[in-house]
Amino acid sequence: MTSAAQSAARANPILRLGKSVQGALFRYAGLRGYILFSPTLLVLVGAMCIPVGMLVIYSFWTQKYIEIDTTLTLANYLQIFNKTSYMLLIGKSILISTAVTTATVVLAYPIAYFIAFRVHQHKIVWLILITVPFWTSYLLRVFSWKVILGYNGVINSALKWLGIVDQPLAFLLHNPTAVIITLAHAWAPIAILPIFVSLEKIDRSLLEAATDLGDGPVARFLRVTLPLSIPGVVAASMLVFIPTVGDYITPQLVGGPDGLMVGNLMHAMFFKANNWPLGSALAILSAAAITVTSLAIWFLTKHARERAK
Amino acid sequence: MNLLANLRRPDGLLGYSILYLIFLYVPVLFLPLFSFNDSIYITFPLSGFTTQWYEKMIESEVLLNALGNSVKVAACVSVISTILGTLAARAFTRYRFAGRKPMLGLLVLPLVVPGIILGIALLIMMNWAGIELSLVTIGAAHVLIATPFATFVMISRLEGFDANLEEASRDLGESGWTTFWRVTFPLAYPGIVASLLLTFTESFDEFILAFFLAGNEATLPLYIWSQLRFPKTLPVVLALGACILLASFIVITFAEWVRRRGVKPVESDS
Structure with missing residues (x-):
């Protein structure tokens, strides 16, 4: 006007x-x-x-045998803080999820890059191919690794059949590495999409400008493409990291005693041990640990980005 | 275009991407492979072809009952969450209102909060409110996680949608109702179909929330979980898993195809 x-x-x-x-x-x-x-x-x-x-x-309530005492108290939290095994379990869950997140994002980046920059005609086919596994049953995707890594599973029986080993390799299943591999596979599709979207959004003229100014492909990637795709990398990391910390299916199916995570303990508190208040406190502490770690990742990447500028 | 030609140089990325797809798909393919194997042990070498596990599968009444439960829950969840998601997506794409960003943030939460925490929290609430656990409580939990998905599917459909089209229809003398049926609905339709299919599959395959909120009646994933402990019934589970994977694969490929067809990419190649 x-x-x-x-x-x-x-x-x-x-x-x-x-x-x-x-x-x-x-x-x-x-x-x-x-x-x-x-x-x-x-x-x-x-x-x-x-x-x-x-x-x-x-x-903040407490379990007194079968009754629940509704006086507000920090007893559950103190009990967890004083029990080293519980604290270690939370720490281990964070570490396992960090490893899973790193593996997933590092493996996902090249394919996201490939679809964003190299695929021109059948983008939709590639996108559908990577999203479909994400929607299929999580339980079955995890279960398939039990079938693969098990004592009499796919790998062991194949190795035995081919005469490479005499005895099945017991170390394949029931350890934290099996948990990491299984989770990295189960969460792989979700990591690709946010990275792909952030790469797709990059203004192609910026890349052209970098080339015109004399940057080779590597320098151009490190100075333009990578910094501009960091928001997608952070989003992908969060989408994988946060839910995996609480997973209890994978540790139970492929983790064995050493590969248990805090989700299994929470689960036990709500079923076998029937101590809901303690289980709730564990859930809150895990959520707090997840939040702190996520914020740390976020600040670190933000800092790195600002320095790159 | 020069630049794109430049980027088209052959290199290892294509090979890597194909390997990645193999990594994504092959582990899951062992389920169908061994479901036709004539042995209760999942080991190589394969001992022979059989369809007996599939026959046993369709004879199991417990299994069919669980299947029926899952279909019931998933059908209700997909309809409810798609309606909610469509309304919410319309609100986000068409109207500007205060608190739009925080609301979107709130909507993402059910997707990122670990399932076990949501499951525990809902269990506590149902217990406190004296609501008996049943298929309904499972359905309620599934609506919570399916609605954000439905909303985001619908947002991606409605985002590029030109409000001028509706205005033009009004200017040409159509009433609000006919505008909806002749302009808005046909444009949103593929998104609605995709959302119904995707949320159906999501609820059908969901295990963690269902585990905490199940009463006496089991859904299919709960049935599978209960069978994993018994080596004797494992091949039947493999057969069931193979069927679920195949069905999910077909439904989702179709849904994604419907959803992405016609939606313009974020940026054109120009």
Whole structure:
């Protein structure tokens, strides 16, 4: 609107009225947004916010045999802090997930790069090929590794059959490495997509400019492509790291006693040990450990990015 | 175009990507392979071809019952979450309102919070509210994780959608209702189909939340989990797994194809 029209609007009461109706409509439009989102919000609050709130409250209660003592206390947290094995288990879960995240992201980056820059005609085919495994049964994807790595599994029986070994290799299954391999495979598809999106968004003229300014392919990648794709790398890392810390299926199926993670302990607290408050406190502490580690990763990459500039 | 020709230089990336796809797909293919093997042990060499595990599978009443439960839950979840997701996506793509960003953040949470924490929290709430665990509680938990997926699928469909088309329809004298049926719905339709299929599969395959929220009735993943301990029934589980993988694969490929077809890439090659 020109300034002449604006002053006319100020002067003319009818136009002013029109303006305020327009403003009301704008607010009304926002209101329509709220109305459309409200059923989803209701689900999020009712099925996530309230339950998680109750989880927090539960963690301050205590289990007295079959009764629950609802006096607020830090007893559960102190019990966990004083029990080295619990703290070590949380630490180990973080370490295993960090290893999984690193492996997944490093392996995913080249293929995301490939689809973003080298594939021109059948991008959609590649994208579908990498997303489909993500939607298929998690339980079955994990289970297939038990079949592969087991004492009488695919690898061992194949090695024996081919005469390479006499006895099955027992070290394949039931250890943290098996957990890392299985998780890295199960979460691989989810890491590719965010990296692909951030690479796809890079303005191609920047790359051209780098080439024109005399950068070779390696220098161009390190100075332009990689720094610009860091947001996708961080997103991928979070999407893999956060959920894997709490996984209990993989450790139970392929981890063995050494490969157990904090998810298994939480699970035990809610079923075998029947100590829900202690299990809740474990969940809260794990969530806290996840948050701290995620923030650390985020700050580190941000710092690295700023230095690269 | 020069630059693109430049990037098309042959190198190891294509080979790597093919190896990666093999890594992604081959482990899972052992399930169907051994489901036709005539031995209860999952070992090489293969001892012979049989379809007996598939025959045993369709004879098992417990299994068929679990299958029925899973289909019921997944059907309800896919319809509910797609409706919620479509409304929410419309809110995010069409209207600007205060708190839009934090709401989107809240919507991502069910996807990233570890499943076990959501499962525990929901179990505590159901227990506190005195709600008996059943297929309904499993369904409620699945709606929580399926709705964000449905919303993001619908957002990616509606994002490029030009609001002018609706306005044009109004200007040409159509009512709000006919505009919806003749303009909005046909444009959103592929997204809705994809969302229904994807959320169905997600609920059908979900195990962690179902494990915490199950009553007496089991869904198919819970049935599979209960059978993993018994070596004798393992081949039947393999046969079942092979069927689930094949069905998921077909449904999802179709859904992704419907969803991505017609949606323009983030950036054109120009």
